[in-house]
Amino acid sequence: MATRLIVSINGVERPVVCDPEKDSLAGVLRRMGLTGTKIGCGTGVCGACSVILNGEVIRTCNRKMKNVAEFSEIITIEGIGTPQHLHPLQQAWITYGGVQCGFCTPGFIVSAYGLFLKNQNPTREEVRNWFKDHKNICRCTGYKPLIDAVMAAAKVMRGEATMDDITFKPAAVKDLYGSALPRPSALPKVCGLADYGDDLKLKMPEGTLHLAVVLSEVHHAKIIGIDTSAAEKMPGVVKIMTAKDVKGSNSLPVPQIHPRMKAHGILEFPVICGKKINRRGDVVALVAADTEEHARAAAKAVKQNLEILPKYMTYPEAVMPNAIQLQETLPNFYMEQPLYKGQDTADLFEDAPVVVEGSFYSSREPHLPIEPDTVQGYYDADEVLTIQCRAQALYDARGEVSAATGQPPDKLRIIMNPTGGSFGNSMTSNTYSLMAVAVQNLGVPCTLTLSYEEFSHTSGKRGASFSNGRLACGKDGKIVAAEYDVALDHGAYTVVASIIFGNFISIPFHGYSIPNVKALARAGMSNNGFQTAYRGFGSPQIYTMSEALIDMAAEKAGIDAWEFRYKNLAKPGDTTINSRPYMSYAIYPALMEKLKPVYDQYKAEAEAAKKEGRHIGVGLSLGGFLSTIGMHDAAEVALELNPDDTVTTFNTWQDVGQGGDIGALTHTLKALLPLGLTPDRVKLVMNDTKTCPNTGISAASRQHVMAGKATINAAGKLMDAMRKPDGSFRTYAEMVKDGIPTKYLGKVDQMGLADPGLNPNTGEGEKNSEFMYAVNLAQVEVDVNTGKAKVLKYTTAADVGVIGNRLAAEGQGYGGLSHSIGFALSEDYNAEKKHGNIIGCGIPTIDVIPDDFNLIFQETPRKNGPHGSSGCSEDFQSSGHMAVINAINNACGARVYALPATPEKVKNAYEKKQRGEDLTPPKYYLGTEFEEELVLIKANPL
């Protein structure tokens, strides 16, 4: 059925032909080319698809055309402003750091435009309530920059400021390193003109086939057969691919390499499962059809004949003695690493006046970018299989797809689409491999867009952790010993288990002096969602234990939480838990001192509130994270002088929203400062394996360091070539005339800057070349009747070295900390039906993140970083959640041991505490007993 109606879109009457029952307004607008209206959740909960309909902000993904009246007036992002004539909201979004991945941006700007139709003089609180009421969700920014942007734009609307006042002027600054120069990609994003994957889908050539996945809904099963016969006969179906259609190994090559593997096996990660299902969301078939609708209909008709097997949704269940082995060649607990420092700890715990212990769980945190996964593939003009996707490690993805599908790497090209957030999520090549399988089998262009539910169940998560730990200190509050046993539960598969579990014995208790430590880190699998990279990888899990124990020890010793931490900070001569000198003994004390006045203020407010019967508490956590992937890290960047004397940088600084573009631009400008280039004279060619060298992964807070140093290296070569005997520089024409090449490849590696790894028998070593530091402070109120905890105020003092771009650094700060608050209070994934939805997964909405949200930066120059910088992002998602957990305890005595601190858990703990009951949970079973396992390891040194 089709209906024709006339609607006014952006001030122009347009005829629309649609199916009023089936078509959504978002679908119709996007079909008309107005792809600034994005589809994220597709179920009305994220606000990415907002438009103004007859003067009201509405979400369009769930607004059927039958509910859009003829002659309605619609305003989309494209009608609000253009690159040449920006609306104040669009300019403010650019200037105030409102754009990171930018996927939520059109929806927010449209929503704010709707607010201005009613009120051009809103308070911050009114703006926040507006976004809350209109369900606008942003995963990247922590919301505060968005409110700053609305307030600035409102001033322009009222005539109290000009557009000029809210526009950054690069010409006024000679050295833009450390400035608030906005990112180049912000302009198309605020105008709704950035083409993300699903927008590109609409622009694919005629004959493009649409793919749909058939997913497992069970957690563990043997595949008896996949019956595609009925589905194959359905309209438009071209082919249904199963495991037999995968030409390569049909397993992503993600080897876990550690000297202490318990077997020499390979962890299989099938692209399409043919033998076994290991988790909900495993792909068992891939349908290709002429339309997306046909492909999805056929996918529903594929029958799965399964023999259901026992499921183990957690590591402790999977390592019970009677559990069956989940993978053919590896036991369920298959990797371990001990750590010893100082004297044996047993006696120290016997004698210590203060001992605290506990068992802690950190949840399987979902990344929750607003954009779901979408991929396109085709053979390009050179017969190279080309995949356009969200990969944040293009060259790694090329290797993985090649191994899994048999496509030779030199016949495989990976291009990164503009990406609507990742935070580590797009490190895994599962959907990119599916696309390669489809193009190999079909030979025509294909496109795949997952619904949010499919995306949520097919994609990786942060690995969960289970730990048993204890800490001993003297009467003076000085820590004498720590012991812990921790297991990484990486779910069905893993991308980076060995690195993450390695961080379990190098990150905890960072910054403190702990003379004696005994620990064991383990890793193993379960039938839950698989682990992939996530900002801060390994550190949020292990700080969940260490920063709880520190807080518990302070409380038991009767010492103020700030004083206890300050007293135990490492001093020159003290060593890390890995028995190596700290890289800095000055940074943590300075950060703590900077934070002290804020701590005193938060504490005084909390104490005053307690006198009035409110339960407000203050919590601290020390955190920080490594930068780069250590000794084996390397990067390349090329710089070329162009005929018009501009310079092009070629690199794969994959931009998932963190600011790869502004990073590359800033570094190029700084490295070529003697040339006096302005930002408009630097061109970016990025994120295509055909045209760009390998700059490495956009993870581990490494790109600012590694791409930066590679840029310096390339710039040195280019300027040496351009330099004339009198010190001035040749133009392009002079270079050509003198026969001098105009393009130079910069290369760096980290050989010699760190140890190759930790000693497998003792855990001694320093595998990092640089570190980032943070001290977090939260003020939280608990409603003890409901258990609901609300963060009222939050401040972090951080040192990430010299800041390269202020907007990007602040963006990572607010954004990362907002994830930390979500991790503390609500975020979780356990492969349940509700976890197919961002709200069901606990994404923090704007009312959860405080407006009183502050960053204090200290900039200690780093000797191993470019221009004194270090990395940045992961500093803010290391231990930030523990400031919230510790504040909840401080507010009402409810210590939450298992994340997230849901109202139910907080209420339960509070009521138990009121009844005088012990809150300490029983120890987790992690396999062979801790001491017994250590004896086994000692008996078999490597």
Ligand code: FES
């Ligand atoms: S609310 Fe429509 S896409 Fe999320």
Ligand code: FES
């Ligand atoms: S910038 Fe808001 S979701 Fe990425």
